[in-house]
Amino acid sequence: MKITLTQTGKRYNREWIFRGFDHEFKSSYSYAITGPNGSGKSTLLQVIAGAVMASEGKIVFTDGEGREMAEAEAYKEVSIVAPYLELIEEMTAMELLHFHQQFKPLLLSIEDCLHQVGLKKAAHKQIRYFSSGMKQRLKLAQAFLSQTQILLLDEPTTNLDASGIELYHHLMAQFTDNRILIVCSNDKNEYEGCKEIISIEKYK
Numbered sequence: 137m138k139i140t141l142t143q144t145g146k147r148y149n150r151e152w153i154f155r156g157f158d159h160e161f162k163s164s165y166s167y168a169i170t171g172p173n174g175s176g177k178s179t180l181l182q183v184i185a186g187a188v189m190a191s192e193g194k195i196v197f198t199d200g201e202g203r204e205m206a207e208a209e210a211y212k213e214v215s216i217v218a219p220y221l222e223l224i225e226e227m228t229a230m231e232l233l234h235f236h237q238q239f240k241p242l243l244l245s246i247e248d249c250l251h252q253v254g255l256k257k258a259a260h261k262q263i264r265y266f267s268s269g270m271k272q273r274l275k276l277a278q279a280f281l282s283q284t285q286i287l288l289l290d291e292p293t294t295n296l297d298a299s300g301i302e303l304y305h306h307l308m309a310q311f312t313d314n315r316i317l318i319v320c321s322n323d324k325n326e327y328e329g330c331k332e333i334i335s336i337e338k339y340k
Contacts (some may be wrong), residue, residue, distance in 0.1 A: 137163045137200055137284045139184060139316060141336055144193030146179055153179045154339040157193065163285060166317040168327035172335035177320040178218065180336060181288050184318065186211045212240065215279035218290035225264035229255055232263060240282040253277040253303060269294035273303065280307040287312060289319045293326055301325070
């Protein structure tokens, strides 16, 4: 699978956040998008994810056979972790993943997913009572452990302690093969090992 962005740009009112972005993202390859706070990294990731419409240019998703995919088909292959994405706090962790897998199947059983991210004991606890670190672990489970071909990570270790950061690196090592991996971050610890680094500053 690949994602091709051609002369893609996004603006709000008269201000261009980024412009003229040309790049091809391929399966089994990892990319880091870097730049100062407020430079447009998150906006670019949201454009790729389909959460925000581009103001100009084109985004094409192509499957493994070279066939252009419809947007609805392509976005089923996207998993994303970001600080601005909210969880349904009235649900328990178990209920949330059960709900989630109706849209995007999981690689493991729900119990094993929670075990992977250290939340097995909190399986039946409402998310509203989770710490910020526990919520981030659940977000990581939703993204890394879904059967998707595209993994988008925006500041993925936000709110994680040392053990949570260690978990993040474990998930990166175990669950990113054969996927398109894009990490938006200023923290080298988050995108360590990414094969290509792209500065958003080049597209201003």
